[in-house]
Structures are given as C-alpha cells and as structure tokens.
Amino acid sequence: MNRLTGKVAIITGASSGIGRVTAKLFAAEGAKVIVGARRKAELDSLVAEIEAEGGKAVALAGDVRSEDYHKALVATALEHFQKLDIAFNNAGTLGEGGPSTDVSEAGFADTLAINLTASFLAAKHQIPAMLANGAGSIVFTSTFVGYTVGFPGTAAYAASKSGLIGLTQALAAEYGPHNIRVNAVLPGAIETDMYREHNDTADKQAFITALHALKRVGTPEEIARSVLYLASDDASFVTGTASLVDGGLSITRT
Numbered sequence: 001m002n003r004l005t006g007k008v009a010i011i012t013g014a015s016s017g018i019g020r021v022t023a024k025l026f027a028a029e030g031a032k033v034i035v036g037a038r039r040k041a042e043l044d045s046l047v048a049e050i051e052a053e054g055g056k057a058v059a060l061a062g063d064v065r066s067e068d069y070h071k072a073l074v075a076t077a078l079e080h081f082q083k084l085d086i087a088f089n090n091a092g093t094l095g096e097g098g099p100s101t102d103v104s105e106a107g108f109a110d111t112l113a114i115n116l117t118a119s120f121l122a123a124k125h126q127i128p129a130m131l132a133n134g135a136g137s138i139v140f141t142s143t144f145v146g147y148t149v150g151f152p153g154t155a156a157y158a159a160s161k162s163g164l165i166g167l168t169q170a171l172a173a174e175y176g177p178h179n180i181r182v183n184a185v186l187p188g189a190i191e192t193d194m195y196r197e198h199n200d201t202a203d204k205q206a207f208i209t210a211l212h213a214l215k216r217v218g219t220p221e222e223i224a225r226s227v228l229y230l231a232s233d234d235a236s237f238v239t240g241t242a243s244l245v246d247g248g249l250s251i252t253r254t
Helices: 017-027 040-052 066-080 105-133 153-180 195-198 200-210 220-233
Strands: 008-012 032-037 055-061 086-089 136-141 180-187 242-247
Touching: 008 066, 008 105, 017 032, 017 040, 017 055, 017 086, 017 220, 032 066, 040 055, 040 180, 040 220, 055 066, 066 105, 086 105, 086 220, 105 136, 105 153, 105 180, 136 153, 136 220, 153 180, 180 220, 220 242
Parallel strands: 008 032, 008 086, 032 055, 086 136, 136 180, 180 242
Antiparallel strands: none
C-alpha cells in the first residue's frame, strides 16, 4: 500500500474497464487522480467511489482526439494538485474491423486518432509538467495484436497500437535524461465490456481462452497492478519497454 503517496496522476479511458480499476488502485495507493473519458456520469460516479474510500479525485470529461482536452487535463492537475507525476494514457478503441480491403479511410484514420495520435497529444502536454516537476512516468496501453500476433481483420487496430510501441521508445530515449520514464503495457484478452461485446458466444470465448498459456482471460485488476508497477518507483530503472501482460498468449502454440 501507499506506493504512490504524494503522487498526482492522470488516467484516461477511466469510465470503465482497465482505466476505472487502475484509477481506484492508484487512489488506494495514495495518488491524487484526474480521471478522463467521454462519459461524465460514469466519471462522476468513479470520483464518488474514490472519495468514499478516502481518496482524492477530479473528473474531466472530453474527447481524447482533441488536443485542447489534453491541455485541460494537465491544467486540471496543476490547478487542483500543483503538479503531475504520472500519466496512464489508456483510452482506446478496437476501431473499424473486417477485411482490410473493406476498411474505410475514415475508419482507419479515426482508429489512429484515438489510439495513437491522442496518446502523442497527451504526452506532448504531460511532459512539460513532468519536466517542471523533475521526474515523471508515462504508461500507454498497447496490445500484443500487431506486435507478437497477427489477427485477420484488425489492420487499423494493430497499426495504431503497435505504433504506440514506437512512440514509447522514442519518448523514453528523448526524455530519459530528464528522469521521465515511458513504458507500454500490452494486455492479453481481459474480461471487460469491450471483450464481452466482441466475444459474445461460448465458442468465441473458448477460442480466445485457449490462446493463453494460462487457459483463462485476465481481469482488469491484473492489468492495473502491472500499470501500478510501471508507474511507481519500483520500476525506477524501467523505461522504453513493451511489457506483455498477456497470460502467455504471445508464446503459446498449443
């Protein structure tokens, strides 16, 4: 407990799933959190839950495709808590899927805008605040898709999420001398609303489960704990990594 005491963190995609669980874990570990997503009602309920458990949180709803939104999230952190130590840039989408020759230009571009460009814009405005603070930790949510495994029908998703790994490495190299660490977490299949929506039959769920060495899908809490490690001082010598938290999916051939 209290691994993030005195820290201030921004978490995007915080209205549900991995982002919501991570926000609650960060707060339980002592961080003051700024939670962002599109859905205001869900963010407000999250803040209420955190405060009921003795934590401190501020919500700001908006669209991660907007650079002004990322400016506002950082400004909110500085206004309420005077600094920024950690950012978990987690908001994302599966985007337009299906045969690659059928994916629209608009659908491909929007997937990149949400998954990749938004993360760049977030870091662009988070890093100056961290520089002023003398240190920082940024974590992106990427995926094994397009990194260790190729799946048909995922061109936009794979391209955008694997691009995050290149962004992670570039930022880690650029800002490591300033004591800012940048890492990406790569989940396997995780029991979230998004997972259930796209694996809505017993056959689909059995197929996905069997891909993992552990022969089960993960939980948001398991990803949140890996993000906590990367965000905390326990990972003080870890930067530029693509950290697989995928239940052995990437190495399984049985």
